Amino acid sequence: MQLTAPATPRTDTRSPGRDADGMAVASFILGLLGLLVLNLFLGPIAIALAGVSLWRGTARRGRAYLGLALGIADLAILAVAMEVSHTLSWSL
Template identity: 80%
Template sequence: MHLTAPATPRTQPQPRTRDADGMAVASFILGLLGLLVLNLFLGPTAIALAAVALWRGTARKGRAYLGLFLGVADLAVLGIAIAASHTVSWSL
């Protein structure tokens, strides 16, 4: 009589992949927020998080690429705002 359960492989995702998925989502959210406020800070942060998430092999590649695109768009909006108003800050 066996009192222990047979050994089965774990089906949980590895922590590294889960972290990468979280980074992809965070990149998307920060890139989206960066279009409205603090785009000088949030744009590069979104780009960095998306790059790390893609490098670690996230399962949410679409969100990571979208976060990367939004981070670049944040910097483009900032560049256009600086060119239009000749200042680092801008308002609606």
């Protein structure tokens, strides 16, 4: 009589490529959203997610590069808007 279940090999359904693809998409979405609101926070997050997804070898390299470019654009727009308004924040 056996009291425990037989040992079965563990299969992990999540692959590292799938996680990297999700990070590339999240980077793109956050970079795009950061052009409108909270660019001080969303820009660096988009840059970091794009860098990690590229480092992990995403299949969505174009989306990761767009997220990287949009994250940098978020910070550039913030810098220009702060310079024009002569404050530490910006408003329309």
